Amino acid sequence: MPDRLVLLGTKGGPAIRPGGPSPTSTLLDLGGRRIVIDCGLGVSRGLVEAGMPLRELDLIFITHLHSDHVLELGPLIHTAWTAGLDHPVTVYGPGGIGAVWQGFLGSLAYDIATRIADEGRPDLESLVTIHEYGPGLVLETDGLSATALRVDHPPVTNCFALKFEGSGRAVVFSADTAYFPPLADFASGADILVHEAMLPQGVESIVSRTGNGARLREHLIASHTFAADAGRIATAAGVRRLALNHLIPADDPAFGESDWRAALGETFSGELIVGRDGLIIPL
Numbered sequence: 001m002p003d004r005l006v007l008l009g010t011k012g013g014p015a016i017r018p019g020g021p022s023p024t025s026t027l028l029d030l031g032g033r034r035i036v037i038d039c040g041l042g043v044s045r046g047l048v049e050a051g052m053p054l055r056e057l058d059l060i061f062i063t064h065l066h067s068d069h070v071l072e073l074g075p076l077i078h079t080a081w082t083a084g085l086d087h088p089v090t091v092y093g094p095g096g097i098g099a100v101w102q103g104f105l106g107s108l109a110y111d112i113a114t115r116i117a118d119e120g121r122p123d124l125e126s127l128v129t130i131h132e133y134g135p136g137l138v139l140e141t142d143g144l145s146a147t148a149l150r151v152d153h154p155p156v157t158n159c160f161a162l163k164f165e166g167s168g169r170a171v172v173f174s175a176d177t178a179y180f181p182p183l184a185d186f187a188s189g190a191d192i193l194v195h196e197a198m199l200p201q202g203v204e205s206i207v208s209r210t211g212n213g214a215r216l217r218e219h220l221i222a223s224h225t226f227a228a229d230a231g232r233i234a235t236a237a238g239v240r241r242l243a244l245n246h247l248i249p250a251d252d253p254a255f256g257e258s259d260w261r262a263a264l265g266e267t268f269s270g271e272l273i274v275g276r277d278g279l280i281i282p283l
């Protein structure tokens, strides 16, 4: 399996629209491990479309508990289980991820018990190990390591950028964050930085469509990063490849790839990848 990144869902926020992109999720194939980062709505479909049999589910990392990053965690694992998953799956998430998983198991208790009794499936709960992590080294095993950095995403305090290192590569995800200069140190020397991004002119368009205008504008500006600033982080980190995801806006026909490129024109001169659902990035 070649090392690669597949952007499965690239829009910021939980809404979905006809023909539009899905909320955030990513597949990282690194050193023979399959790592799913975030489980926004559509992650199961995205993995299947990316050619990954769901029964190969292995490691899952959740950056924070906003629904556009965690809504489909339970349904993904459950769908993998009905597809024949029979080995352990490990989920790393911030404090509270255990309750999310237990709540899902509770909500599907009837179906799960029925399938175990009727179809002879293994016990779903015992296949899954949950680790609640904080900043620092999260995982170090078989040539793969994962490190977390708390970022600035109010009002969520447990939101973590993640760095994966393996087979001689380093891949960094910003998670959701306001402009956060310490990310540059964290991402220093990475082969690729996947950073969230927002277009200033797109924010007004979203605010006018969504119906809770002023509060939404306040949240977006306090908690997310303008595209130019994502470029500043990448440049300060010295990374040559920057992939933008969690795009705000992601599905407004008034804004396209050229707007994103223009927004980073003065802050980043390396290889810029504007995320879209299903995009495969060889590493």
Ligand SMILES: [Zn+2]
Pocket: 012, 013, 024, 066, 068, 069, 176, 246
């Ligand atoms: Zn988000």
Ligand SMILES: [Zn+2]
Pocket: 064, 066, 153, 156, 176
């Ligand atoms: Zn968020």
